[in-house]
Amino acid sequence: MTEHDRVPLAGVVGWPIAHSRSPRLHHHWLRRYGLAGDYVPLGVAPRDFEAAFRALPLLGFRGVNVTIPFKETVLKLATKVSDRASLIGAANTITFREDGTIYADNTDGYGFLENLRAGAPGWKASDGPALVFGAGGAARAIISALLSDGAPEIRLTNRTRARAEFLAEHFGAKVRVVDWIKAEAAMDGAATLVNATALGMTGHPPLPVSLRRAPKSMLVTDIVYTPLMTPLLEEARERRMRWVDGLGMLLHQGRPGFEAWYGVAPEVDEELRRAVLED
Template structure:
């Protein structure tokens, strides 16, 4: 069987993983491009990621995405890590090299930027300060995205200030760490405010953030997509601010992965977005 005739195989590994919308998204692209193959959710228990990743090559997989809780653990397992994943401190995409070695990178930041520019194409990184709320892996990916675009000032706010300081120390540049009690005022004068915490996700408490200081022309963004509109975004929309939810971040991190796995760049289409939205809404 020639390489061209082989089915394209990729996966997402997580624990849990069956809630992931990634198989629906990648399956759509397989269908649209007329490819044989599949994108499979693999429930990999914590502590067993190493054997799972090593099995990708003999099983014919081109690579996989990683989700909670495996993104950090993969750093010590793969054979090669690019500078982006090293700085972010997490791997979201693993590529199986022809000889079976594993390469790790992080496409979450590309997903965020693709989503932001699709929804708000007039936003400019150099137009003013940006506030990022959170101190986890999502925050690190967003900080990398914002600094790569050249924001002049990035205000970082997290409940545990020490974690925010670790991010600031890693990335350097125009990152200012503010205490949690100053989070409301941290929105003053910004062009973009981004929630990277899990607050507002289905089953979680809403983000405790007053929007009084948020400028009328600022954008409110969230990396959460269940629900499609978090209380944070709903409050911002109600006062007239433009909003960006997290679904597009999932959508836009897909094409860079396909480029690495299959040498193809699928399109993020309105039909695909609508299909995922219906799935999230249970329709």
């Protein structure tokens, strides 16, 4: 029996990890396609991460998703890094290849774009400027994806302006920093609004903006999916604007890893959404 004749294992590595919905996602796909295999949550303390990570291929793992706080650290342990992971400066999907190569990729931006394409048919990043709230890891992946899909301008705002300026310098002239208190004015002429912060998530205050100055044609999306309808999305719905919730980003970002580890390209549908949201 060779290493890749074993029942395929994958998982998600983070600290903490109990909150992750990725196991529900991958278990649903494994059942749907009748595949042997498992996907397990792996809570690893930061001091133990490198040793634990290097042991995974020996234990039969074909790959893992990586979440907070290891998305940047894992790049140093990979032997091959995708262009998008390199540009973003973080990885969330690792594949342990048969030749011993550790391949690091970032599928967050892919998941973001696929979610919008599915939830708002006809939407394109090239439709016009995008206003992005937040300057953390998710925002980096989203900005990279929007630019690669043809966004003519990114208007970036963050409570700590210095973090936004760092990203603007990293991504170049198409990213313009907007003061947090002037974010509503930056909606003028924007085609897409993205909340890439935790504001609006259960246990957090809402994003402190109104959509009263937003064009009716603007698409509003939120990476938060607990709750599924954040105050921002509720307002967009009340104003009869296009909106897309954040759950699909999680679902779609899991597809490339699942295909690499288990050999099947999975589908995202309403049945999957229900399975992942179940309490």
